[in-house]
């Protein structure tokens with residue numbers, strides 16, 4: 145019976161005449177249980193609404209609590225032998241900015257006297273990065289003791305999540321010897337959702353998928369499957385220490401280990417619900433992260449965390465794939481599945497997916513588990529559908545909703561299922577560096593639901609993730625140019641490729657950061673970086689910026705190539721090499737043999753076709769890079785030329801060449817040129833086009849909507865497998 149033992153208070157900032165009926169409506173519609181109408185009615189009867197906006201409201205509410213409490217104390221009819229426990233529990237589901245004041249007022253007016261216990265449940269977000277989370281923890285600790293606080297992550301209350309540790313613990317003999325890098329090929333932790341973010345888009349836009357579910361729910365699941373087992377499964381302190389130890393061994397996630405996506409209608413949902421400054425949001429609604437644990441058990445095992453909204457199904461699970469160490473000789477039909485199944489997997493199904501219910505599914509080729517308490521071997525589950533894949537599946541006898549389960553743990557004062565302060569901060573250590581760098585990671589646009597499942601398929605190799613196909617449209621949401629611009633919004637793409645628009649100096653910084661980012665990824669994956677630079681005036685400021693920040697760039701592993709060259713001596717001021725040397729090369733420490741000027745000057749002649757300088761350059765390029773440059777920086781002339789590929793020139797159709805002799809431009813700077821052709825340009829891993837200055841506005845406008853490559857050669861640039869970005873300054877974009 146609730147009567148005289150429980151009282152429930154619902155509270156919010158709204159006045160009682162709005163909040164009270166709203167609370168009634170919520171209670172009536174959302175409390176669902178079987179044959180419990182009386183209990184539901186009793187619960188609702190004992191629940192009242194209170195406005196909590198100003199200090200006075202807290203005072204009134206808590207006086208009310210105190211008097212109820214006093215009444216309960218005098219009227220309870222327990223015998224002297226019975227000890228009646230009193231407690232006061234607060235559940236705060238409020239924005240982080242409201243925590244400090246709320247905590248202060250609860251502490252001031254609502255803290256009961258001993259022996260009545262006092263506990264506080266806190267809902268995420270617990271900050272938005274390491275720093276803010278430390279600040280929040282510091283504010284809370286002024287008012288509440290650590291043992292009074294229960295940070296709730298409802299994934300820890302899911303029935304499967306609660307079973308993972310006991311399951312591992314009671315199966316130590318069966319699985320612990322294969323629970324490691326020698327036997328496990330990979331671990332996948334998925335949280336796919338069909339829902340979009342409508343209705344909470346403003347909240348969501350501040351956090352995105354990594355803060356919303358990856359730093360907390362998925363990281364918690366990761367810990368449960370990979371932490372060292374405690375010696376005593378009932379020793380909560382030991383369990384919490386083991387969790388912390390694991391979190392401290394997870395390496396911070398790097399940008400190259402992450403793929404991001406945003407569903408296509410996200411931007412319009414945002415615009416419909418918010419102020420215009422929210423357009424062009426870069427908030428990801430999908431993320432895949434490759435996580436590494438730097439310890440003896442897990443080093444080198446790829447652990448994939450994937451989460452997204454508006455996907456084709458709702459499914460949360462942890463899948464562990466074991467390495468296949470048995471070679472089977474039997475015919476397919478006569479496989480003895482218990483020994484020779486081609487599949488060795490273990491799945492903790494949290495919910496949804498083809499199984500639908502929480503379940504533990506284990507290939508029969510793995511040892512049969514023992515002691516799965518309260519769980520039964522179930523025929524209900526139809527999971528590994530491939531022939532030859534038999535399995536044992538265990539489902540829970542009862543499945544209690546995660547929040548109810550956790551709240552009852554708070555009553556029991558059981559801290560095991562809650563997030564400790566140290567664990568929280570360690571988890572932010574894993575994700576914060578990435579979150580600071582998120583704006584540099586391109587977003588893959590996906591349609592959502594069933595329409596486009598292929599576009600999010602990805603692969604992992606060499607500690608890096610890549611979308612399976614990058615041919616689909618990718619975009620990076622643009623920056624809004626600074627304050628007094630007359631633009632309301634700028635599209636995220638230009639000619640189907642990502643567009644970055646900023647005032648010139650910011651733009652140059654962004655471009656330099658982008659080059660550095662790609663250089664670092666390239667050096668991480670293959671040990672070098674091949675960069676091709678254009679001549680002309682546009683890149684001068686970029687080169688000066690790079691020279692000034694030379695110490696930040698891995699020049700010793702970088703090769704510099706020329707996009708094009710004028711047929712002039714390299715010491716002549718109009719030579720592109722001369723300019724690149726003057727503004728960059730002479731200021732940096734780069735190995736001499738990593739500099740590749742174009743051989744325009746051979747045998748005392750300039751670009752004599754019999755000298756085959758272009759073929760020589762192509763040969764060196766092929767030898768050093770297989771014809772695939774890592775990064776090409778292009779510009780655009782007012783006539784639409786790029787590199788030294790000029791309108792209506794035969795060089796535009798040189799299908800068989802990677803480097804060509806071309807013609808164009810003015811006499812003053814030589815009409816004879818050497819240039820990379822479209823073959824080489826479109827073979828590159830990344831191409832950026834830099835367009836600066838109001839005088840480039842017209843050409844930008846012209847090429848926005850044409851594919852006439854003969855007339856506007858720049859429109860022929862579209863890397864086959866690589867990425868491309870347009871870096872445009874606000875003067876060129878807005879015609880200033």
Ligand SMILES: O=C1O[C@H](COP(=O)(O)O)[C@@H](O)[C@H](O)[C@H]1O
Nearest residue numbers: 298337339356357361460495546
């Ligand atoms: O905490 C959150 O979780 C829900 C998903 O929870 P589930 O129990 O339905 O799997 C998610 O939709 C929401 O964005 C996130 O804040």
